[in-house]
Amino acid sequence: MRPSSPRTGPEDDQWRGRGSVRRTSRYVALLLLAVCALVVAACGSSDDDKGASTASGGGSGDKVKISFLTHWAPETVRAFERVTAAYTADHPDVEVEIRAVPFADLLTTLRSQAGGDNGPTMASIYDLWLPELVRDGVLSRAPAANAAEVTKEWPANLAGAASVDGSTYGYPNEVDLYALNYNKALFRAAGIADPPRTWDELIADAKKLTKKDGDRITQQGFGLISSWAAGTVHPFTSLLYSNGGELIADGRAALDSQQAGETFDLVDQLANKEKVSSAQMSTADANTTGPYLENFVSGKTAMIIMANWWESALRAGMRGRFSDIATAPIPVGPSGDAPHSVSYSWLTVVNGKAGEAEQRAAWEFLAYLNSPESGEEGHSAMAALLQSMGILPSRTSDLEAYRGDLSREFLKAYVEELPNAKPFPIVLGGQEFTESLQRNLEALQAGQMSAGDAQERSQADAESVLETAAG
Amino acid sequence: MRTARQNWWAAGLLAPSVGLIGVFVLIPIVLTLWLSLHRWSTATPFGDAEWVGLRNFDALFSSALVGRDFRQALRNTFVYAGLSIALLIPLSILFGVIVHRAAVRGTTFLRTVLFATYCVPMIAVAIVWSKLYSPTEGPVNQALGWFGIGPQPWLSDTGTALISLVFLNVWQQLGYFTVLVVAGLTQIPPSVYEAAALDGARNVKLLFKITLPLLRRTLLFCVVIALINAIQVFEPVATITQGGPVGSTNVLTYHIRQVGIERSQGGLASAMAVTLLLALMAVVTLVFALMRKGDDR
Numbered sequence: 124m125r126p127s128s129p130r131t132g133p134e135d136d137q138w139r140g141r142g143s144v145r146r147t148s149r150y151v152a153l154l155l156l157a158v159c160a161l162v163v164a165a166c167g168s169s170d171d172d173k174g175a176s177t178a179s180g181g182g183s184g185d186k187v188k189i190s191f192l193t194h195w196a197p198e199t200v201r202a203f204e205r206v207t208a209a210y211t212a213d214h215p216d217v218e219v220e221i222r223a224v225p226f227a228d229l230l231t232t233l234r235s236q237a238g239g240d241n242g243p244t245m246a247s248i249y250d251l252w253l254p255e256l257v258r259d260g261v262l263s264r265a266p267a268a269n270a271a272e273v274t275k276e277w278p279a280n281l282a283g284a285a286s287v288d289g290s291t292y293g294y295p296n297e298v299d300l301y302a303l304n305y306n307k308a309l310f311r312a313a314g315i316a317d318p319p320r321t322w323d324e325l326i327a328d329a330k331k332l333t334k335k336d337g338d339r340i341t342q343q344g345f346g347l348i349s350s351w352a353a354g355t356v357h358p359f360t361s362l363l364y365s366n367g368g369e370l371i372a373d374g375r376a377a378l379d380s381q382q383a384g385e386t387f388d389l390v391d392q393l394a395n396k397e398k399v400s401s402a403q404m405s406t407a408d409a410n411t412t413g414p415y416l417e418n419f420v421s422g423k424t425a426m427i428i429m430a431n432w433w434e435s436a437l438r439a440g441m442r443g444r445f446s447d448i449a450t451a452p453i454p455v456g457p458s459g460d461a462p463h464s465v466s467y468s469w470l471t472v473v474n475g476k477a478g479e480a481e482q483r484a485a486w487e488f489l490a491y492l493n494s495p496e497s498g499e500e501g502h503s504a505m506a507a508l509l510q511s512m513g514i515l516p517s518r519t520s521d522l523e524a525y526r527g528d529l530s531r532e533f534l535k536a537y538v539e540e541l542p543n544a545k546p547f548p549i550v551l552g553g554q555e556f557t558e559s560l561q562r563n564l565e566a567l568q569a570g571q572m573s574a575g576d577a578q579e580r581s582q583a584d585a586e587s588v589l590e591t592a593a594g
Numbered sequence: 595m596r597t598a599r600q601n602w603w604a605a606g607l608l609a610p611s612v613g614l615i616g617v618f619v620l621i622p623i624v625l626t627l628w629l630s631l632h633r634w635s636t637a638t639p640f641g642d643a644e645w646v647g648l649r650n651f652d653a654l655f656s657s658a659l660v661g662r663d664f665r666q667a668l669r670n671t672f673v674y675a676g677l678s679i680a681l682l683i684p685l686s687i688l689f690g691v692i693v694h695r696a697a698v699r700g701t702t703f704l705r706t707v708l709f710a711t712y713c714v715p716m717i718a719v720a721i722v723w724s725k726l727y728s729p730t731e732g733p734v735n736q737a738l739g740w741f742g743i744g745p746q747p748w749l750s751d752t753g754t755a756l757i758s759l760v761f762l763n764v765w766q767q768l769g770y771f772t773v774l775v776v777a778g779l780t781q782i783p784p785s786v787y788e789a790a791a792l793d794g795a796r797n798v799k800l801l802f803k804i805t806l807p808l809l810r811r812t813l814l815f816c817v818v819i820a821l822i823n824a825i826q827v828f829e830p831v832a833t834i835t836q837g838g839p840v841g842s843t844n845v846l847t848y849h850i851r852q853v854g855i856e857r858s859q860g861g862l863a864s865a866m867a868v869t870l871l872l873a874l875m876a877v878v879t880l881v882f883a884l885m886r887k888g889d890d891r
Contacts, residue, residue, distance in 0.1 A: 227832070227836065230855075230856050231851065231855045231856055234636060234637055234855050234856065234858055235636070235855055237637060255635075255637075255858055256637070258635070259635045259637035259638050259858060260637075260638065261637050339744065339745070349750075349838060349839050349840075350835060350836055350837075350838030350839055351836070351838075402747075402750060402751065402839065403729045403747040403750035403751060404729065404730065404750075406749065406750045406835075406838070406839060408724060408833070408834055408835075408836075413724075414728060414729060414730065414750060417728070417730065417731060418730060421730070421731075423730060554856060554857055555857050558852075559659050562663075562840060562841055565838060565839050565840040565841075566840045569751075569752050569839060569840050571752065571840060583659075584659040587658050587659050587660075588659065591660075
């Protein structure tokens, strides 16, 4: 650096050094200031940006840009795109974007993005997640007109599942329940005429349908799904309900009942005592596919309790052999009175952190999507999308419009059991409750725990989870 | 001797990078520490966090469900890391020595094949390996059948699921560590080998008396990097096993995501992250201490 003065000598050097230090410290201070400014700019953006986004309608001219987060498969997303195209043709001021993620990433995506400005405006959610999303203020309460429509047009139990403390938070779209799925060809080969109606028949039939090579099961009589919370817990719950038991009663865990004990015993018998179920043949992966599906499709699993929505996966996998598959009510346990499948629903909600214009546009779009105007022959576009996947729609007018389709062979048992189905308990901590039960059931299926221990631990874990969630 | 002016210049030049590290590393760490002392839902603003002191840490080491799951995830993580290192380091030394010896034919091809696996994204590796491991339809079991070995459960059994993920990790990372070992081998002067050969040392003796001792620094680096990579394992668990069966592949990164994001228990997940950080620091310090002890000897 050139000196700023022609002076020379030790004093000058000292002076020059101090001046450089001052200049350097100014540069350092400026740099630090710039870094701080960047941090402040990065941290303090949200409110202003949100306002700007709302005012400009999402930054795309005068259009309001809204997005829909779903876990649907690509072919369903393509069909949905045709619906949104029809809507935006009539509503040129709105742009609808569809965001699809695998099922296993749906809740994560929702939770991690919902609080931000770029989060999805609408999302399809499992009813079990609703209480916590409402508690965290993530969801928008339905406007009065939308709430009134949900109350009027949907069965009361499903409208209730879309509500928390009397306020409606979304449009119910699908309802799912469980039935015994069985392979008629394997039943014929084993000389069994009818599906089992009781647990004793279930065990007896499963024994006849199981084939082994030494100790190794090559064809399992009954598939117990693992590595997937709902896949493990919902069939168990259906068996528990069909044995007169409950998961949660009066707000407290009810897995210490005699009925629950008998259900844990049943799992133990199938997996360990009679060895008619193979843990290796029934695992699931993150996309809710995997060996449990592959083995049923390839005729290596004779019976399994599964939800109605997997019909499309079976059809795609089995093609001509799909006609071998039949469905029947859940077998009834010794303490039960009748088959009672567990049921759950999905609903479409609106992001409470989205801008005002986006929220309004989203509720208008959802009203359209779920109304008969968006579909043909009296059903809604949403119902058509769900039916393409073999899923039961939930709006009363949709159920009526699809009456013919819903009576088809595969869905018949599900539709007939709908009035007897009991909902999975929707409580704070529901997801953790499900996962803790899944873990204990898997340990029982793997022979790591006795039925009694699994029951005792499940009850203790459930009590702990519910107590913590209640805060 | 460094002058004050030089110090200021150094500070000025370092400020941008130190500032960025501060923003993107230190602040998140401090924030995580702060959150670990709170009850906080990840879907709410930081301002809503409620002070709970050390209660989250207390829960992690309790006998309740939270503590059991955490300790199993911590144990799985370190078993996964230990097995990965135990397989990766010897194999990378073996392949490194083979690749380094120009006399062996096909080393360029071997080097390319080995490193190619490292270029494949882990998510793709996980998807492909999940199909390879399929118990009934998978090619791995079919290949074993040619040698009279019965089908293995791989990812479907609590006893084999974690080691199956370790194999997947080793397959993907081996090329990278082989390259590191080759780089280390090129730093050993040929004259050392020549001198040892004159003294009568041959293959195995050369490996244990010359190669491995002179590769110590490289191997230390490999162990630390392999450890950190292994502890960060996430994709294969999230894609294939989701922590199952019976939590046997539930590793901490996946568990923290599950607790922090899916269950929205941000404070508890932060306490897990802090505990993992402390455990990792302790292990890395131990590795360095052991290495230093070896140097002193």
